[in-house]
Amino acid sequence: MHEFGIVVHVVDTLEKLATENDLTEIASVTLEIGEVSSVLPDYIVDAWKYLHKKSAVLTDAELKIERLPAVSICLDCKKTYPTLEGKKQCPHCGGFMTELVSGDEFNIKEIEGC
């Protein structure tokens, strides 16, 4: 479970952002997590519940998570498709030369101050 370490890092980043922006409290944090990211949102939420109360600026912060759809491209026919539907095989031509275009993101999208 590497999510705990990730949330520790997120909390550090948010504390720095709060200091830089003169925020004494953060009201909400939005994270973007790609559909095929190795980061599991459920574990992020669990780690967050434990960690955010230890940070003065994040005590009352609400965590929001947005999933980003995963998209793959086929190198043979150059068409894109939803990764979760076709996995590594292109549904258009049946080719296996495919690459992930997006869907493995993990970003802090936005924070809202009080």
Ligand SMILES: [Zn+2]
């Ligand atoms: Zn194809």
